[in-house]
Amino acid sequence: MATSQGGSKRTRTGFLVLAGAAVVAALAIVYFGGFWPPSGQDAAGTIGAVQKYRAEQISDSDVVLTGDAAAEPGYVPDVEFVDDAAEIHGYGARLASAAQELGSKTLLEQRRAELAAELGATVKALESRKAALDARMQLAMRSQLDSARQALDAYAAQLDAKTLAGAKTELGRAAEILEAKSELDSKTLESARQSLESCSSTLAARTANLEAAASLDNLSSALESMRATLDNRNATLDSATMARFSADLGNVNDRLEARNLALANRTLESRSAYLQSASLEARTLLAAKDELGAMAQKLDSRSQLGAKELESLSASMAELGAKLQSQAAALESKALESMNARLEARVLEQKTLDAMTASLDACAKSLDARTLDDKSLESFESQLGMASKRLEARRLEASSSLMASSHLDLGAMNRVLEQRSNVLGQRTLDSFAGYVERVKDSLGARDALGSARALESARQLEAMTNDLGSRVQALQSKVAD
Numbered sequence: 001m002a003t004s005q006g007g008s009k010r011t012r013t014g015f016l017v018l019a020g021a022a023v024v025a026a027l028a029i030v031y032f033g034g035f036w037p038p039s040g041q042d043a044a045g046t047i048g049a050v051q052k053y054r055a056e057q058i059s060d061s062d063v064v065l066t067g068d069a070a071a072e073p074g075y076v077p078d079v080e081f082v083d084d085a086a087e088i089h090g091y092g093a094r095l096a097s098a099a100q101e102l103g104s105k106t107l108l109e110q111r112r113a114e115l116a117a118e119l120g121a122t123v124k125a126l127e128s129r130k131a132a133l134d135a136r137m138q139l140a141m142r143s144q145l146d147s148a149r150q151a152l153d154a155y156a157a158q159l160d161a162k163t164l165a166g167a168k169t170e171l172g173r174a175a176e177i178l179e180a181k182s183e184l185d186s187k188t189l190e191s192a193r194q195s196l197e198s199c200s201s202t203l204a205a206r207t208a209n210l211e212a213a214a215s216l217d218n219l220s221s222a223l224e225s226m227r228a229t230l231d232n233r234n235a236t237l238d239s240a241t242m243a244r245f246s247a248d249l250g251n252v253n254d255r256l257e258a259r260n261l262a263l264a265n266r267t268l269e270s271r272s273a274y275l276q277s278a279s280l281e282a283r284t285l286l287a288a289k290d291e292l293g294a295m296a297q298k299l300d301s302r303s304q305l306g307a308k309e310l311e312s313l314s315a316s317m318a319e320l321g322a323k324l325q326s327q328a329a330a331l332e333s334k335a336l337e338s339m340n341a342r343l344e345a346r347v348l349e350q351k352t353l354d355a356m357t358a359s360l361d362a363c364a365k366s367l368d369a370r371t372l373d374d375k376s377l378e379s380f381e382s383q384l385g386m387a388s389k390r391l392e393a394r395r396l397e398a399s400s401s402l403m404a405s406s407h408l409d410l411g412a413m414n415r416v417l418e419q420r421s422n423v424l425g426q427r428t429l430d431s432f433a434g435y436v437e438r439v440k441d442s443l444g445a446r447d448a449l450g451s452a453r454a455l456e457s458a459r460q461l462e463a464m465t466n467d468l469g470s471r472v473q474a475l476q477s478k479v480a481d
Contacts, residue, residue: 076270078335079412085332086420092324103314116299126289144271170199200268222248223359230366252387336431346402353395360388406439436469
């Protein structure tokens with residue numbers, strides 16, 4: 001029971017479409033404009049750049065999704081933090097190694113100068129990575145600003161005047177900062193982020209009831225019960241039963257509208273969490289840069305360092321290395337958890353919408369088999385057709401969104417595997433493998449996607465999951481050995 005393209009568009013809220021355009025621009029610049037990841041050419045030696053793995057692997061140009069994968073308003077690129085974490089962990093590991101060498105009693109003066117130079121190179125690498133992260137944050141905040149503006153318009157009826165005015169004030173502050181100039185320093189970026197977070201938190205707190213209103217679980221059970229009743233030729237369709245069925249069909253539209261708002265709210269929350277992680281990473285990089293700069297200056301000093309001074313410097317370096325590795329692990333863990341949680345939610349929604357669509361299709365077939373000699377049945381049939389069209393449009397939209405976000409995440413994973421395959425741990429690989437398998441499972445009902453273009457997108461996405469799945473499995477075996 002596929003609908004026309006125009007019918008699908010009518011079910012989408014305006015703010016989701018506009019937010020999607022902002023995210024498209026951000027992703028295009030981040031991934032293809034060369035902002036991320038930055039090169040590590042400035043780092044060398046003991047504390048040099050991570051040696052990148054190169055092999056014949058698929059690239060974005062090898063897998064071109066036929067569907068409009070970039071037009072995904074709910075996408076949040078958490079996979080970027082997995083790459084960030086690998087780089088930061090590498091800094092920490094190399095600092096720990098350098099600390100051991102620095103603590104050696106046989107450290108030669110020449111080697112001391114070399115270590116100082118290597119620390120200086122790492123400071124430059126940290127500065128480069130921090131600059132790239134700032135650019136990424138600014139793009140994400142502009143995207144968040146556009147989404148929040150549209151969400152406020154959509155939520156206006158849900159909010160009291162005071163709350164609405166407060167949220168608009170916070171947005172105004174963020175907009176004033178972000179639109180003042182194209183490049184912002186860290187302090188200004190943090191100020192804009194806090195204003196955006198305040199607005200998003202306000203919306204989340206005031207629209208918490210949307211989650212209950214948008215729940216599809218009970219409605220799905222009600223539609224299945226309706227299907228069973230209509231399919232039973234011996235069932236009596238009295239006025240009370242038909243009134244209950246009509247109410248259930250009316251709930252379809254109400255729940256789908258509420259769900260659009262709830263999903264937009266979740267997107268705002270996810271983007272806020274992304275910006276929080278980016279802000280924490282920025283502070284980590286800045287603090288490490290300052291500490292390493294001071295260490296490099298001490299080592300590069302012409303004055304002789306005594307045994308106690310070298311021991312203290314070695315201990316400070318080891319402590320910083322351990323801190324960086326710990327913060328990298330936390331950053332990666334949060335990113336993997338968020339990425340997989342969003343996929344789980346999308347897959348669950350898709351399965352629920354599939355089941356609801358199947359129930360209404362079955363109801364329509366049961367009605368076709370009946371003799372419609374009652375006006376109430378004719379009215380119900382019309383209502384059923386309208387509800388089916390709206391539900392089908394939402395189901396196809398959800399399917400497209402699921403494939404688009406999966407494609408973007410898998411593409412990002414591909415880049416991480418290409419550059420970090422020699423440093424990724426078992427937990428990361430296990431998480432990637434689980435994600436790939438869930439995407440595969442979500443592609444099972446391809447015959448219900450509704451168009452040749454969607455089918456082609458699913459086939460290409462399936463090929464991508466097969467390739468990535470094989471590569472991840474090989475790396476898992478390698479790490480286990």
